[in-house]
Amino acid sequence: MYVRHLSMRDFRSWRSFELDLPPETTIFVGHNGFGKTNILEALYYLTTLRSHRVSTDAPLVHHGCASAVIAATVEHNGRELTAELTVNAVGTNKARINTAPARRPRELIGILRSVMFAPEDLLLVRGDPGDRRRFVDELVAQQGPRWVAARADYDKVLRQRTALLKTAGAVMRRGGSDAASVISTLDVWDGQLADLGAQITAARVDVLEALRPHVVTAYAAIAPHSRPA
Known part of the structure; x- marks a missing residue:
């Protein structure tokens, strides 16, 4: 399983983000405060429907915006699925699978599996x-x-x-x-x-x-x- 493509809109510090990823290991390098952890947080949110840093969704949405969107195309055993989640600062979040609306966000669970290692693990x-x-x-x-x-x-x-x-x-x-x-x-x-x-x-x-x-x-x-x- 690997993420072939990740996109974000108005998520944390990212107003717009598009990234194609290879099956191999990818390392993000940059100065503090440039949004590296936000990328990992977005992927982990699609895995668990919760952040590893905050207990509510409002801080995940870029300041001044009503919602954020995270989408990841995941390849697993030759099959591709795109999980998309609209994170609302207020109200219920909305999910889509391969552009089709899901009845509940929890239907995204299992499309992407990930393991997070972070300072918060202490x-x-x-x-x-x-x-x-x-x-x-x-x-x-x-x-x-x-x-x-x-x-x-x-x-x-x-x-x-x-x-x-x-x-x-x-x-x-x-x-x-x-x-x-x-x-x-x-x-x-x-x-x-x-x-x-x-x-x-x-x-x-x-x-x-x-x-x-x-x-x-x-x-x-x-x-x-x-x-x-």
């Missing part, structure tokens, strides 16, 4: 557990759109359940008699949250089991006198 060791969960979730996401959908649905159900609890709390504080009817649907949200959470947890466990032998070997190589990782 957070895996020095950061809090949330950083490590995010890293594992990014690995899970590359297994296919199903896992991206499960995580998105989990976040949606969690928001709706939280909103329900806030509404019920407000009704109870006012002394309203309809608090019971408001809270009656909580079991439904609890069930969905448990089901989706179980899927996510199981996927995380599978990824960790696959990583385990590699982590143990790597840690032993740099700390041979320490206890096993």
Whole structure:
């Protein structure tokens, strides 16, 4: 698998960018602040639908613009697919595959697979557990759109359940008699949250089991006198 062509419009510092790439290794060289990392971030965003540097999409869009566009033509086993994503500063992103609109951006998952090495990786060791969960979730996401959908649905159900609890709390504080009817649907949200959470947890466990032998070997190589990782 390799990226044959990459284009960007209004993504980060790049107003317009077009680049043909060979199957061989490509190295970007230049002064700081000229947009090298932005190129890699764009490719990684097409892989995972998230940035490795920021948690929201607004910073990815060039200042003063409403949206950015990233497109990559990927060749894999003699087959070419073009993944295109419109990143909106506000609102839902839009995806296209070979110029045809996709129903959801997550349908792009799997067209491009990539591995990112960045200074932010130090957070895996020095950061809090949330950083490590995010890293594992990014690995899970590359297994296919199903896992991206499960995580998105989990976040949606969690928001709706939280909103329900806030509404019920407000009704109870006012002394309203309809608090019971408001809270009656909580079991439904609890069930969905448990089901989706179980899927996510199981996927995380599978990824960790696959990583385990590699982590143990790597840690032993740099700390041979320490206890096993």
